Amino acid sequence: MIYRIVSEAGEVVVSPKAGSVSIAYNGNPVDYFDRDGRLLGSQVGNRHYCRGLDNRLLEKYRRPEDGERVRNEVQEPARQRIITAAYERAGIVADMLNRNLTECKPTHPNEIAPLLPPRDVLASALNPILAYGYERLCLEATELRRMYVPVGILPPDQYLSVVAQLTTGCSYNGCTFCNFCRSRRFAVKSLDEFRRHLSEVTSFPATSARLRKSVFLGDGNALSLPQKTLLEVFGVLHEFFSFVPSQLREARERYAYRKSHPHSYEGVFSFVDGRAAWKKTVDDFRALKEQHLRRVYLGLESGDDALLAFVRKPATRSEMIDAVRRMKTAGLNVGVIAMVGVGGDRFAAAHVEQTIDAINAMELGDGDIVYLSDFVNHRGLPYERLARERGIRDLTGLELKAQRDEIRAGLHWKDPSEPAQVALYDIREFVY
Numbered sequence: 001m002i003y004r005i006v007s008e009a010g011e012v013v014v015s016p017k018a019g020s021v022s023i024a025y026n027g028n029p030v031d032y033f034d035r036d037g038r039l040l041g042s043q044v045g046n047r048h049y050c051r052g053l054d055n056r057l058l059e060k061y062r063r064p065e066d067g068e069r070v071r072n073e074v075q076e077p078a079r080q081r082i083i084t085a086a087y088e089r090a091g092i093v094a095d096m097l098n099r100n101l102t103e104c105k106p107t108h109p110n111e112i113a114p115l116l117p118p119r120d121v122l123a124s125a126l127n128p129i130l131a132y133g134y135e136r137l138c139l140e141a142t143e144l145r146r147m148y149v150p151v152g153i154l155p156p157d158q159y160l161s162v163v164a165q166l167t168t169g170c171s172y173n174g175c176t177f178c179n180f181c182r183s184r185r186f187a188v189k190s191l192d193e194f195r196r197h198l199s200e201v202t203s204f205p206a207t208s209a210r211l212r213k214s215v216f217l218g219d220g221n222a223l224s225l226p227q228k229t230l231l232e233v234f235g236v237l238h239e240f241f242s243f244v245p246s247q248l249r250e251a252r253e254r255y256a257y258r259k260s261h262p263h264s265y266e267g268v269f270s271f272v273d274g275r276a277a278w279k280k281t282v283d284d285f286r287a288l289k290e291q292h293l294r295r296v297y298l299g300l301e302s303g304d305d306a307l308l309a310f311v312r313k314p315a316t317r318s319e320m321i322d323a324v325r326r327m328k329t330a331g332l333n334v335g336v337i338a339m340v341g342v343g344g345d346r347f348a349a350a351h352v353e354q355t356i357d358a359i360n361a362m363e364l365g366d367g368d369i370v371y372l373s374d375f376v377n378h379r380g381l382p383y384e385r386l387a388r389e390r391g392i393r394d395l396t397g398l399e400l401k402a403q404r405d406e407i408r409a410g411l412h413w414k415d416p417s418e419p420a421q422v423a424l425y426d427i428r429e430f431v432y
């Protein structure tokens with residue numbers, strides 16, 4: 001249900017949902033809060049702001065002069081000003097409601113009437129927001145930093161997961177373009193350390209099941225651990241989380257279950273590198289699926305073996321195709337990440353052709369995701385030097401778009417009536 005509040009100052013549209021509340025002021029700005037009152041983000045003019053639990057604020061917009069996408073991490077004092085402004089706007093709406101200065105009604109009169117009068121529904125949406133503010137968000141961010149080594153990366157569909165940080169860093173850490181874990185040594189928590197971590201995470205309100213739907217077993221490459229260890233780890237996860245039964249396959253059934261079991265999660269999601277995945281059997285994956293592993297994310301990057309060797313990925317194209325097929329045979333879903341523009345002009349033609357072939361050979365379908373992620377040539381990483389030495393030029397924005405479109409157009413699915421999802425993945429737009 002959407003509520004319109006009309007006053008002399010204009011129109012405010014409030015949309016309370018199960019997990020969030022949005023408030024639009026004459027169409028723009030629009031602020032988004034979770035149901036506990038934390039600011040999630042704002043749209044102000046042509047700027048979109050995304051706030052993480054760590055209170056980082058990411059600003060995104062298109063430059064009017066050339067349409068180029070710009071991303072900045074907002075620093076103090078601008079961050080405090082932008083966040084505080086969102087809370088002040090919500091405060092004014094609550095004040096207008098309290099003083100009966102408004103006309104307040106649902107915008108869809110034909111919808112089933114809410115159980116409570118509009119004013120009460122709005123008060124229950126606005127009151128938690130009024131109890132929050134910049135100071136409280138800062139305190140939560142401090143608490144979060146105590147619980148986590150900074151969460152470096154998640155797949156976009158998992159930005160709203162609860163991260164269970166079993167490992168930090170990546171067990172391989174050798175890809176020449178990757179800066180996620182470069183300064184981080186690979187470390188694995190003992191089962192007792194993991195229990196203590198989960199005990200803190202699950203008692204932290206910002207990561208409650210009401211707000212977050214899934215559990216992400218992180219960091220990079222957590223599934224690379226030996227199978228016996230992983231089964232013990234999943235045993236510990238079950239001590240802290242309950243999951244929607246896997247026999248409920250329809251989204252409608254799963255949604256109904258979560259509604260009647262508000263502390264349940266959709267399942268466990270995690271990254272794995274190609275070589276570690278290739279070492280696991282169908283039975284290994286099946287055993288993890290029985291423990292509620294739902295989707296595994298694999299950085300294919302390219303289907304071209306020459307390019308994979310150039311960027312020093314730990315696995316070959318055929319190993320990654322094999323690994324994905326084993327996961328699929330075990331009943332898992334996969335998220336396959338392909339890099340658009342990696343290998344620059346030198347590798348472009350083979351990269352497009354072989355990446356399409358490799359993904360098509362994986363026989364993906366409903367529940368799987370193909371992420372197309374624009375390659376970022378980070379300064380100072382080995383890729384930059386190696387590419388320079390070989391005279392490889394990065395693709396321009398237009399060339400990236402053309403390559404992205406070409407890969408997307410070439411993809412097909414095991415059953416065309418049950419396609420996988422294809423989505424963009426911009427690693428520069430991540431906050432947790």
Ligand code: SF4
Nearest residue numbers: 170173174175178220
């Ligand atoms: S396997 Fe993934 S996380 Fe590890 S170095 Fe390569 S790209 Fe980075």
